[in-house]
Amino acid sequence: MSEIILKATNISKQYRLGLIGTGTVKNDLKRWWYGLRGKEDPFLKVGDVNDRSTAGSSDYVWALKDINFEVKHGEVLGIIGKNGAGKSTLLKILSRVTGPTTGEIKTKGRIASLLEVGTGFHPELTGRENIYLNGGILGMTKAEIRSKESEIIEFSGCERYVDTPVKRYSSGMRVRLAFAVAAFLEPDILVIDEVLAVGDAEFQKKAVGKMQDISKGEGRTVLFVSHDMAAIQTLCSRLLILENGLLSYEGDVSKGVEHYLSSVKSGQLNYQNLNCTTGIKTITFLDDKDDHIESILVGQKIKIQVEYQNENSRDLSISLGFFDVFSNFKFACRSDIIDKTYNSQTGVATLTIDKWPLSEGIYYYNLAVHDKGVMIENVKEVGILNTERGDFYGNGKLPGHKKGFYIDYNWS
Amino acid sequence: MSTESKDQWLYTISSKRKLININFKEIWQYRDLLLLFVKRDVITVYKQTILGPLWYFIQPLFTAITFTLIFNKVANIETGAVPPFLFNLASVSVWGYFRTCLTATSDTFKSNAAIFSKVYFPRIISPLSLVTSNLVKFGIQMLLFICFYIYYYSQGASLSIGSSLLFFPLLVVLMAMLGLGLGMIISSMVTKYRDLKFLVAFGVQLLMYISAVMYPLALIREKLPKIAWLVEYNPMAYIIESARYMLLGEGTISTFGLVYTVVVTIVIFFVGIIIFNKTEKTFIDTV
Secondary structure, rough: OEEEEEEEEEEEEEEEEEOOOOOOOOHHHHHHHHHHHHOOOOOOOOOOOOOOOOOOOOOOOEEEEEEEEEEEEEEEEEEEEEEOOOHHHHHHHOOOOOOEEEEEEEEEEOEEOOOOOOOOOOOOOEEHHHHHHHHOOOOHHHHHHHHHHHHHHHHHHHHHOOOOOOHHHHHHHHHHHHHHHHHOOOOEEEOOOOOOOOHHHHHHHHHHHHHHHHHHOOEEEEEOOOHHHHHHHHHHHEEEEEEOOOHHHHHEEHHHHHHHHHHHOOOOOOEEOOOOOOOEEEEEEOOOOOOOOOEEEEEOOOEEEEEEOOOOOOOOOEEEEEEEEEOOOOEEEEHHHHHEEEOOEHHHHHHHEEEEEOOOOOEEEEEEEEEEOEEEEEEEEEHHHHHOOOOOOOOOOOOOOOOOOOOOOOOO | OOOOHHHHEEEEOOOOOOOOOHHHHHHHOOOHHHHHEEEHHHHHOOOOOHHHHHHHHHHHHHHHHHHHHHHHHHHHOOOOOOOOOHHHHHHHHHHHHHHHHHHHOOOOHHHHHHOOOOOOOOOOOOHHHHHHHHHHHHHHHHHHHHHHHHHHHHHOOOOOHHHHHHHHHHHHHHHHHHHHHHHHHHHHHHHOOHHHHHHHHHHHHHHHHHHOOOOOOHHHHOOOOOOOOHHHHHHHHHHHHHHHHHHOOOOOOOOHHHHHHHHHHHHHHHHHHHHHHHHHHHHHHHH
C-alpha cells in the first residue's frame, strides 16, 4: 500500500453573497471581537448549501462543506463537478491561493498548480526573461530553470522569438511558452485545471502527451480537474465528484463518470427554453403511440418533437447530435442534409427514428439550429438519454453486446 | 502501511493561523523569485522611453531645483552653511525612497491580484522586492548626489562628513522598514476599504510637508512652535534630519528622536507583518 501524500479533513469554505466583506465595519468588528475572545465566528453558523439555482435564505453560502479525502503517492485523482460545484475553490485552497474557512489539509509534498498558464508574464520582457520570471513565480529556483531552459524553449517551439519581448508574440505563442514553463515544473503534487484547451491542434497534442507523461510515466501525484470525460477516463485512477459544495462520490472512475453524467447533464431527457425568439422552445421524446418516454429501448421507434420559434421566418435547419458519456460523437440527424428546412414562424418539427440503434448505456445529445449554414443556436449537453436493452430484430432475442451500434442486415 | 505520525507532514493548510507566522525558510527558498522581481521592476520601468534610466536622475534633480527656487530663494528658508540645492537634493532623494516604498507596497494586493489569485508564493516577496528595487533606484540617485557633492566641495562650500556617515545604511534600512510596514498595513486594508487608496495619494503629499523635507527641523520649532509637535511626532522627520546630518553635517541628531523613530518603526513594521499575514490568506475573496 502506498503512503498517503495528502490528506484533507473537513475542508469548508464560506463566501458571502452580494457585496464583499461582511458588509459593514460593525460586522467586521463583531467578528474580530468574537475571534479575540476565542469564540466561534458568529457568521459561520449561518449559511446555505451552495445551490446556484435556488435563492437561499442566508447571505452566506458554503462553497465547500466538510470535504474529506486522501490522495496516495503516485495517484492521479480526477475531480469533476458542475460549474459552481466548488472545484475551483477546492483547487484554490489546495494551491494555497486562499485559505479554507474551517478544516485543514496536510501534505507531504510540494504542491504546484497549473491553474492558469502565463501568470505573471511581463510584456516588456523577452521570452527568455519571462521563462525565468514565470518559473520563479511557479516556485522553481534559477538553477532549476537554467538546467531546463533549452528543453522549455524547444518544447514551446518559439526558438526564433525567444529574445523578443513577449508583447510582440501572438496570443498562441504566449500560451505555448507559458505551458512549456509549467510543463517542466517538478513538484511532488501537481494540480491541473483544464489548461488543455490552448494552442493549435499540433500543440494540444503535444500538451496532452506531456500530461500523460507527467501522470503516468513519471509517477507523479496529480490532481486533475476537467470537464473532458475522455481525458478523465484515460488519465485518472480515482475520481471525486463535487456537487453543490459537497463530496458526492469518491472512487472508481468509470462508475463515477456515469454517476456524474446521470446526475449532472441536466439529468433529464426533454428540453425547455420558453423565452427564445428564434430557435428551439421544447424538445419532447415520444414513443410510437405518442406517449412520453423516460428511457429508450434498443430498436424502439421513437419520435422527437421539436417545437421551434422563428420570428423572422428564416430557413431553419434543425440538428440533433448524439454522444456517448465520453463525449465521443455517435451520430447526428440534421434536417437540411435531407433537404428539410422549417420557415414558418412557429411550429413543431418531428424527427422520427424507426429503430433506435445505440446499444444500452447513457448518451446525451446536443442541439443546433442553422440558417443556410450559419449557426443560430447551439446548445451542448441538452439532455441525457438512458438506453435499455431491447429487442432490435423483433424476434425476441436480445443481443448481448454493450458497446456500439445495431444495424439492420441480411445474410443470404 | 499508512502510519500517520503528525510530524511527517511537510506543511499544513488550515484556517487557524498564528499571529505572526513567517516561514523564513520558505522565503529563503523563494529568494530567486525576489531577485527576478527586482530585475523585472528595474529593467521594465523605463523601457521604450527615450531618456531611459536618466529618468532616475531627472525626478530628484528637478524637484530639488524647484524646491531651491521656491523655498530658499522666494521663501528664504535658511539651510545653514550648506548650499540650498545640495540640502534639497539630499532631502528629496531620501524622502523619495520612503515615498516610493510606501506607495508601491501599499498597492501590493491590488496590483498583484492577477498573480496572487493563481499561484502561491510567500506574498511578502512582493513588497520586499519593491523595497529592494527602489533601493537600486535610490542608489543610482545617491550617485547623482555624490556628483553634486564633489562639485560643491571643489567650489569651496563648507561641507563636513563625519563618522556618523557609517550609520547611513542603518538609516536606509529603518526607512525601508517604515515604508514597508506602513505600506503593508495600507495594502491589507485597501483590499476591503478602497477609500484608503485615495487617502494614500494625497496623504503622502501632505506627509512630506511635516517630514522636514525642505526645511531644517530646528526651523519649524523656531517659527511655528505651536504645531511643531506635528513634525516632532513624525518619525520620518527624524530620519530625514539625521540623513542630512550624516550626509552634509547640517542639523542635529537627537538621541530621543532616533530612539523614538526606531521604536515606532519596529512597532509599525511588526503590526504591518501581522496584518499582512492575516490578509494574504483570504484577500483573494475580498479584493
